[in-house]
Amino acid sequence: MSLRRPRIHPLAVLLVALGLVLGSCGGGVDDTSGDGYIGGVKKITPVEPQDRVAMPELTGVDLDGNEISTADFEGKTLVINLWGSWCPPCREEAPVLREVSENLADDNVQFIGILTKDKPAAAKAFNTKAGITYPSIVDEDGRLQLAFAKSLPSQAIPTTWVIDKNGKVAARIIDDQLSVNTLTDIITWTRKSTP
Template identity: 35%
Template sequence: MTAAASLLLALAPVLAGCAASDSLAQQARAGDEKNYIAGDGSVREYAAETRGEPVEFSSTLFGGKTVDAADFRGHVTVLNFWYAGCAPCRVEAKDLQALHTQFSASGTQFYGVNVRDEAATAAAFERTFGTTYPSFEDRNGTVLLAMTRYVPPQSVPTTLVLDKQGRVSARILGTADKGTLKSLIQAAQQS
């Protein structure tokens, strides 16, 4: 057996282990036609010195108003990527609304980023779950494309917390736990 073949045989279990632990890749290969890839619930906080530049995009809300990400500066902002057919999005909707209500008095802004729905479908979801914060109509991918460093394509829901400088301070892949998101918002308010 050659040295190269021996090395490949020795590395095979290691390489297989790396691929097996990627839950997003496993879901993508599953072929279960659920139409979304659920995040694993992982939370990532970015230290202030590693946050980089403020996010940049300009997009339109379902109500027709155009919002520029530069308008986020001076406020902690929560961006939640969702669509109506996403079961985890329905699970977290009530908690997101409760946090929006709790933190709006302190100037924290919430925006949904709807990646698939037309206005009527999004409005029905918002009525059903009592969501009152605005959402971007992002079927064209403007916001998603601007955020690909933080939001894997098709990983919905994903929630980002932006600090007062408009930089991503935290990310939750998958359903946002209310207590965790509350802590991430509070941490961003302090930074």
């Protein structure tokens, strides 16, 4: 009797991995929503204070063409959201981001978007319609999206990072059904756990 394990072909592994990546980027079909997005993606990755690494400085231009840098918000807790107006889950989470950003506006918390794979005019129109007033940095070449590669890299669009007041990456959120309570709890945990 042979106890050999079956061999998995490398192409099968690649196809499964590719399917997971495409599914998390909204490439699937969901008959109930009609927007071409597969739900069910949820991953929250908190980082304990002693294990946090510094966030790279993000610089560029905002949707109006003005220079912007995360260094402008030194000492604040930052909530950085990778998004595009073309992205169904980004559009779905926009009201949550707007509400939490408004609720915490006076609490030394700054929201910043990273606009990826999109035109500033389309993003500006979307933000106006959604009531979003916090700035977004235009990421024309994908450089900003890759900036988190040494800490908690983006694995999907949208991805949200929470940066502590010391400029270190405290959490990454990939959640297609992000709620006000979940986001607020993660920001609160970040603030309380940061020395």
